[in-house]
Amino acid sequence: MYKRGVYTIGENTKIAKDVYFMTLFGDTSFITAPGQFINIELEGFYLRRPISICDWDKEKIDIIYKVVGAGTEKMAELKAGEKLDVLTGLGNGFTINNDTKAPLVIGGGVGTPPMYNLAKQLIAAGQKPTVILGFTSKDDVFYEEEFKALGCDVYVTTNDGSYGTKGFVTDVIKTLTGYDYFYTCGPEPMLKAISAATECSGQLSFEERMGCGFGGCMGCSCKTLTGYKRICKEGPILLKEEIIW
Amino acid sequence: MVNTKVTLSGWTLDNPVIPASGTFNFGKEFAEFYDINILGTFSFKGTTRVGQFGNPTPRIAETPMGMINSVGLQNPGIDAVINKELPELKKIFNKKVIANISGYAIDDYVYCCNLIDKEDQVGIIEVNVSCPNVHGGGMAFGTDPKNVYEVTKRVKEVTTKPVYIKLSPNVTDIVSIAKAAEEAGADGISMINTLLGMRINLKTGKPIIANTMGGFSGPAIFPVALRMVHQVAKAVNIPIMGQGGVSSAEDVIEMMMAGATAVQVGAANLKNPYACKEIIEALPATMEKYGIKDLNDIIGASFK
Numbered sequence: 433m434y435k436r437g438v439y440t441i442g443e444n445t446k447i448a449k450d451v452y453f454m455t456l457f458g459d460t461s462f463i464t465a466p467g468q469f470i471n472i473e474l475e476g477f478y479l480r481r482p483i484s485i486c487d488w489d490k491e492k493i494d495i496i497y498k499v500v501g502a503g504t505e506k507m508a509e510l511k512a513g514e515k516l517d518v519l520t521g522l523g524n525g526f527t528i529n530n531d532t533k534a535p536l537v538i539g540g541g542v543g544t545p546p547m548y549n550l551a552k553q554l555i556a557a558g559q560k561p562t563v564i565l566g567f568t569s570k571d572d573v574f575y576e577e578e579f580k581a582l583g584c585d586v587y588v589t590t591n592d593g594s595y596g597t598k599g600f601v602t603d604v605i606k607t608l609t610g611y612d613y614f615y616t617c618g619p620e621p622m623l624k625a626i627s628a629a630t631e632c633s634g635q636l637s638f639e640e641r642m643g644c645g646f647g648g649c650m651g652c653s654c655k656t657l658t659g660y661k662r663i664c665k666e667g668p669i670l671l672k673e674e675i676i677w
Numbered sequence: 678m679v680n681t682k683v684t685l686s687g688w689t690l691d692n693p694v695i696p697a698s699g700t701f702n703f704g705k706e707f708a709e710f711y712d713i714n715i716l717g718t719f720s721f722k723g724t725t726r727v728g729q730f731g732n733p734t735p736r737i738a739e740t741p742m743g744m745i746n747s748v749g750l751q752n753p754g755i756d757a758v759i760n761k762e763l764p765e766l767k768k769i770f771n772k773k774v775i776a777n778i779s780g781y782a783i784d785d786y787v788y789c790c791n792l793i794d795k796e797d798q799v800g801i802i803e804v805n806v807s808c809p810n811v812h813g814g815g816m817a818f819g820t821d822p823k824n825v826y827e828v829t830k831r832v833k834e835v836t837t838k839p840v841y842i843k844l845s846p847n848v849t850d851i852v853s854i855a856k857a858a859e860e861a862g863a864d865g866i867s868m869i870n871t872l873l874g875m876r877i878n879l880k881t882g883k884p885i886i887a888n889t890m891g892g893f894s895g896p897a898i899f900p901v902a903l904r905m906v907h908q909v910a911k912a913v914n915i916p917i918m919g920q921g922g923v924s925s926a927e928d929v930i931e932m933m934m935a936g937a938t939a940v941q942v943g944a945a946n947l948k949n950p951y952a953c954k955e956i957i958e959a960l961p962a963t964m965e966k967y968g969i970k971d972l973n974d975i976i977g978a979s980f981k
Binding site: 434436473477478479519521641642646647648650652653654655665 | 947
């Protein structure tokens with residue numbers, strides 16, 4: 433189920449280069465799984481902005497977004513106390529696989545946020561997730577400490593080597609053994625590389641330009657081995673085995 | 678008390694508000710937000726003879742006060758619509774629905790209309806001769822009065838249900854096309870489909886939409902739609918379902934004053950899933966504000 437509501441901005445703070453952390457106070461009862469997203473109406477823009485949920489509790493939603501265009505530029509200017517019209521409970525979200533013990537949790541750039549609540553839930557389910565975060569450069573890195581605070585082993589890579597391991601998340605994956613599953617969100621080339629670099633199964637979160645965000649317009653459809661899927665409705669999480677690269 | 682009931686070809690609707698094809702799928706997604714039985718009715722997703730995926734993504738681009746889509750008629754095909762979508766719809770919607778039918782050749786339209794004719798759940802067949810997103814298909818039919826005449830005539834031969842022809846605005850003279858449909862026996866006109874539009878990504882210099890162009894809709898096109906409805910309403914004697922950027926109860930009234938008997942709401946549903954509910958709820962008070970007791974009194978007021 434999904435729902436529209438009015439949410440009040442608690443904070444809207446820059447946490448890395450072009451990356452902002454925002455809290456939204458309001459009804460969170462329609463959010464059921466990590467990896468779901470919300471769709472935010474912004475004054476002056478016709479379509480809503482779909483943003484993944486980083487974390488939530490009974491009274492607020494945390495999101496992390498990157499300024500990539502006019503809409504997110506506008507979001508970055510919003511102040512605490514301002515109100516936003518938001519659709520919540522969108523997307524299928526990650527499904528915790530209870531048959532595994534040591535999954536990899538891999539975030540690429542601004543694909544990192546949804547992995548945070550997922551890691552929390554995996555730990556709560558008695559699993560020991562290993563976190564790998566990939567960024568372009570040192571200035572882009574965020575949430576390393578937050579994942580460490582959960583008790584996860586955290587590896588950070590940067591493409592230029594200015595922080596952590598030089599290279600891509602797959603360069604870290606190659607050095608690891610003992611993992612039995614993976615969850616990931618990030619740019620599509622990274623998702624494809626992870627899928628190829630891992631022998632185990634996993635869940636991958638995809639991105640697409642959306643019209644409505646709730647399955648009404650068929651704007652974000654993709655072909656999978658299990659049929660046509662709407663990234664906003666039957667996605668954004670797809671299983672490794674069903675993806676057509 | 679005001680009267681919001683309107684009648685399309687003998688079918689009386691509780692109100693003139695109809696979600697437009699392609700923005701409401703088969704109703705399920707919106708039924709999660711509100712009870713869709715409050716609608717006049719709705720026009721279901723454009724359906725073709727054989728199911729199809731449609732166009733590659735990205736299919737969506739934004740514009741100030743509107744959007745561009747190039748979905749390309751993704752739909753499960755007429756058989757799945759009849760055997761799966763309509764029975765599922767019956768569980769959440771107790772009114773008749775408008776069946777939107779598309780095709781690539783006249784035989785496709787005839788084939789689908791012949792099948793859908795047998796469905797009690799369908800109140801009107803809306804024949805889409807104007808989708809801008811299918812090559813060699815809908816648009817080619819919709820831009821030539823001779824083709825529109827031929828499609829209309831052939832479809833009318835296989836169904837007793839009212840047939841409304843959905844027209845493209847991307848033509849030189851929409852009146853001549855509407856007249857061709859009327860002469861061929863169309864029971865009504867549905868207008869306008871989307872305007873052909875385009876956006877370019879400034880960073881790459883390439884079109885945002887994978888298919889380069891797409892259908893432009895939203896409040897930005899309302900004046901164009903209104904003008905065309907006005908022109909056609911003056912020229913034909915069959916009812917019009919007016920659409921194009923309608924987003925409020927005021928827009929509904931204005932579109933009816935232009936000559937529409939009922940009004941379809943498209944892109945607004947995608948921005949605000951409650952758009953039609955809010956319009957229907959606002960309609961009586963908005964009518965009272967303008968001294969309108971009966972919506973039927975204002976149809977075509979702009980030229981009568």
